[in-house]
Amino acid sequence: MGRERFEAEFGCYSEWLVEACLVLGVDPVPAVSRGTGRPALLKLASAPLDARPGRMILDLGCGLGGPGTWLARNTGAEVIGVDVMLQSVSGLRRLSPELNCVVASLRALPMKDDLFDAAWSLGVLEMVADKAAASREMCRVLRPGAPLVVYDFVLTHTHSGHIPEADRFSLPNDTLRCLKGAGFKIRDAFALPNLPPAPADWVAARDSVRAEVCKRHGDDERFKVVEEEQQTFRDLVAHAAIQEWMFVVSKGAP
Numbered sequence: 001m002g003r004e005r006f007e008a009e010f011g012c013y014s015e016w017l018v019e020a021c022l023v024l025g026v027d028p029v030p031a032v033s034r035g036t037g038r039p040a041l042l043k044l045a046s047a048p049l050d051a052r053p054g055r056m057i058l059d060l061g062c063g064l065g066g067p068g069t070w071l072a073r074n075t076g077a078e079v080i081g082v083d084v085m086l087q088s089v090s091g092l093r094r095l096s097p098e099l100n101c102v103v104a105s106l107r108a109l110p111m112k113d114d115l116f117d118a119a120w121s122l123g124v125l126e127m128v129a130d131k132a133a134a135s136r137e138m139c140r141v142l143r144p145g146a147p148l149v150v151y152d153f154v155l156t157h158t159h160s161g162h163i164p165e166a167d168r169f170s171l172p173n174d175t176l177r178c179l180k181g182a183g184f185k186i187r188d189a190f191a192l193p194n195l196p197p198a199p200a201d202w203v204a205a206r207d208s209v210r211a212e213v214c215k216r217h218g219d220d221e222r223f224k225v226v227e228e229e230q231q232t233f234r235d236l237v238a239h240a241a242i243q244e245w246m247f248v249v250s251k252g253a254p
Contacts, residue, residue, distance in 0.1 A: 009230075010166065011087045015091065017032050017213060020213050024209060028064065028095040031206055031208075031209040037202055038198045046074075049147055049149060056117050057120070061122070061125075063088050068081050068096070079100075082109060084103065106121075107133040120149040121148070121152075123152060131168075132178050146251050151246050154169060154175060155171050163236065183251060186248075191243055
């Protein structure tokens with residue numbers, strides 16, 4: 001049942017979001033960024049990347065490409081996305097055809113060693129069971145000294161209650177150990193400060209797309225599964241069982 005719930009949330013629901021964006025003609029950046037749909041968060045996460053024309057940035061777990069599209073638009077960098085879900089990559093190609101992207105696991109990236117100038121992973125490592133393997137692969141494809149920014153929800157304490165099927169939350173120190181063990185140097189790690197909320201136009205785009213999905217698929221059992229999983233996530237946040245953290249690291253010299 002766990003895999004079916006994962007497929008509903010990150011397979012079917014992604015296809016429905018793309019469908020709604022195209023029908024409504026809205027900007028996909030605020031509409032499909034989901035948990036990362038705040039300019040203040042994207043600015044904070046992008047600052048260490050030194051993203052600019054001529055630099056190649058890897059978007060690890062790109063989803064439907066909202067943050068990656070924002071990064072390319074605002075910096076002129078070449079952004080390459082990778083995501084394990086075919087529906088996400090197919091949707092990204094429809095919504096943001098200017099971005100390159102590939103279907104692959106973070107545990108087996110189909111890229112050469114020392115290729116990218118920087119990378120970010122936004123809300124993705126929390127869903128990977130083998131974080132050590134993913135961390136090693138992320139390190140492998142970066143140039144020596146290249147920065148990596150990881151934004152994730154982490155556990156505030158050992159939690160034995162129900163969590164969404166997709167998530168494999170870790171304590172902050174466990175994430176740091178994985179990154180250090182993979183060959184990264186820790187530059188910064190912190191609980192996210194209070195950031196400004198998404199502006200009204202971002203909220204309106206997101207809400208209109210969600211309303212369109214609900215109108216078209218609200219009676220589908222898979223939609224109800226997605227609603228349940230998202231509510232479980234919101235409950236964990238409300239009860240302070242998880243919180244937002246950012247990890248800024250760089251690849252050590254060979």
